[in-house]
Amino acid sequence: NHLRIAIKEFLISTIQQLSFVQRFSDRFINFFSPYVEISFSQYEDYQFNHAFAAIETYLGAKATDKAKHLRASQVKESKGLVLKRDETKVRDEYEGGTVWWEMETDSTGYRTFKLTFHRRSRDIVTDSYIKYVFEEGKSIQAKSKQMKLFTNNPSSHWGTSKKSFWRYIDFEHPASFHTLAMDPKKKEEILNDLAAFSNGKEYYKKIGKAWKRGYLLHGPPGTGKSTMIAAMANHLNYSIYDLELTAIRNNSELRKLLTATSSKSIIVIEDIDCSLDLTGKRKKEKNLMTSREDGEQGTEEDKSFVTLSGLLNFIDGIWSACGQERIIIFTTNHFEKLDPALIRRGRMDMHIELSYCSFEAFKILAKNYLDFDTHPLFKKIESLLKETKIAPADVAENLMKKNTEIDADGSLKDLIQALEGKKKIHGAQVDEPKDKYTKKFYKAFCMSSKA
Numbered sequence: 478n479h480l481r482i483a484i485k486e487f488l489i490s491t492i493q494q495l496s497f498v499q500r501f502s503d504r505f506i507n508f509f510s511p512y513v514e515i516s517f518s519q520y521e522d523y524q525f526n527h528a529f530a531a532i533e534t535y536l537g538a539k540a541t542d543k544a545k546h547l548r549a550s551q552v553k554e555s556k557g558l559v560l561k562r563d564e565t566k567v568r569d570e571y572e573g574g575t576v577w578w579e580m581e582t583d584s585t586g587y588r589t590f591k592l593t594f595h596r597r598s599r600d601i602v603t604d605s606y607i608k609y610v611f612e613e614g615k616s617i618q619a620k621s622k623q624m625k626l627f628t629n630n631p632s633s634h635w636g637t638s639k640k641s642f643w644r645y646i647d648f649e650h651p652a653s654f655h656t657l658a659m660d661p662k663k664k665e666e667i668l669n670d671l672a673a674f675s676n677g678k679e680y681y682k683k684i685g686k687a688w689k690r691g692y693l694l695h696g697p698p699g700t701g702k703s704t705m706i707a708a709m710a711n712h713l714n715y716s717i718y719d720l721e722l723t724a725i726r727n728n729s730e731l732r733k734l735l736t737a738t739s740s741k742s743i744i745v746i747e748d749i750d751c752s753l754d755l756t757g758k759r760k761k762e763k764n765l766m767t768s769r770e771d772g773e774q775g776t777e778e779d780k781s782f783v784t785l786s787g788l789l790n791f792i793d794g795i796w797s798a799c800g801q802e803r804i805i806i807f808t809t810n811h812f813e814k815l816d817p818a819l820i821r822r823g824r825m826d827m828h829i830e831l832s833y834c835s836f837e838a839f840k841i842l843a844k845n846y847l848d849f850d851t852h853p854l855f856k857k858i859e860s861l862l863k864e865t866k867i868a869p870a871d872v873a874e875n876l877m878k879k880n881t882e883i884d885a886d887g888s889l890k891d892l893i894q895a896l897e898g899k900k901k902i903h904g905a906q907v908d909e910p911k912d913k914y915t916k917k918f919y920k921a922f923c924m925s926s927k928a
């Protein structure tokens with residue numbers, strides 16, 4: 478027995494020594510290895526790492542003519558085929574030095590780029606090569622114009638199986654200012670405002686203000702608020718962050734989400750009146766829903782929610798620290814119910830009212846849907862529109878073709894009938910606001926059919 482124990486101990490100590498030698502030699506080799514390695518992972522503290530995306534674009538686009546393995550894809554159906562190099566190891570040269578990029582995928586599917594280079598190139602790589610790669614990647618991204626639509630994950634999911642703050646799909650929406658039905662003068666004003674903002678880098682620097690702009694879109698359902706946001710994103714080529722306030726629990730989570738947005742983006746909070754009540758606290762029933770989403774009982778602390786002042790403080794202050802070029806848009810169906818603090822000028826730079834369909838707006842819709850500049854029935858429609866409140870969405874529905882053939886006369890007659898019906902029943906009828914969850918469902922449906 479003693480012998481057996483002695484042998485066992487001897488074996489264990491030998492194994493320990495061997496592994497020590499192994500570890501030591503690894504360190505020894507690493508210490509003397511002339512190569513340096515830097516990793517860039519896809520997610521960093523649950524935030525999408527924009528550096529990763531820039532590197533991916535840069536490497537994907539680099540010298541496809543020399544690569545032997547190519548991957549073909551068509552990101553947008555409207556665009557041509559894109560060829561990318563499909564190699565996990567890429568060699569690159571910069572100012573006489575050579576570097577190697579390698580992509581690794583871990584068991585959960587998350588990827589990391591490893592950059593290896595010789596010690597003597599260290600200064601060149603860290604001082605200028607990496608910056609060069611980021612900038613190249615970003616400029617290629619800007620040219621390829623792939624916009625994204627981000628939605629926040631519920632905060633209770635953050636960190637579980639590497640879920641990040643935001644998930645995204647490619648944003649492809651046909652809306653444009655050209656097809657948006659509204660008063661042409663107002664449209665012009667908005668376009669000028671956007672142009673002044675997006676070219677205003679020097680100006681904002683000069684006056685010492687954060688480079689951001691806030692718009693409050695208000696009006697009844699179906700008047701084009703969401704459509705206008707899509708049109709703005711298309712016009713400026715910005716990505717959209719659709720912030721769902723009911724999925725977050727407090728101001729610090731809000732801050733995390735907002736600081737994780739990238740520049741050149743539009744941050745949207747839809748139906749601000751549904752997310753925050755007049756005192757700035759979240760509506761009770763909504764709060765119960767969120768705190769129980771993860772099966773837990775909401776604690777008292779959870780009930781501190783997102784407050785109006787948290788939201789406004791962020792817009793006012795912290796913003797300046799986290800970067801550049803952001804637009805924030807609030808939408809509401811009930812302008813009159815909003816807290817005056819929220820809508821004070823300076824907080825929201827511009828209030829845009831989208832209202833019921835005017836004749837001017839109708840003409841734009843008629844042009845879009847029927848390709849008509851004028852028609853004998855326009856006179857009658859003009860007078861009916863003056864007496865009836867109808868949302869552009871309802872007008873559009875009547876003008877949409879019902880068969881494969883466009884039947885312009887039939888569509889216009891349908892519209893007249895709808896207008897007369899509204900007039901007869903309610904005089905000037907006002908649509909009931911749609912329920913928020915129906916809206917969200919509709920949105921999710923549109924997104925999934927597009928994705």
Ligand SMILES: Nc1ncnc2c1ncn2[C@@H]1O[C@H](COP(=O)(O)OP(=O)(O)OP(=O)(O)O)[C@@H](O)[C@H]1O
Nearest residue numbers: 656657658697698699700701702703704869870873
């Ligand atoms: N001003 C408009 N110009 C062109 N199309 C419009 C306009 N307003 C509404 N539409 C059409 O109606 C549909 C619904 O409009 P949209 O979702 O933009 O309304 P909304 O103002 O955001 O409504 P809600 O308050 O319910 O969110 C759009 O898909 C679009 O086709």
Ligand SMILES: [Mg+2]
Nearest residue numbers: 702703704747
């Ligand atoms: Mg909307």
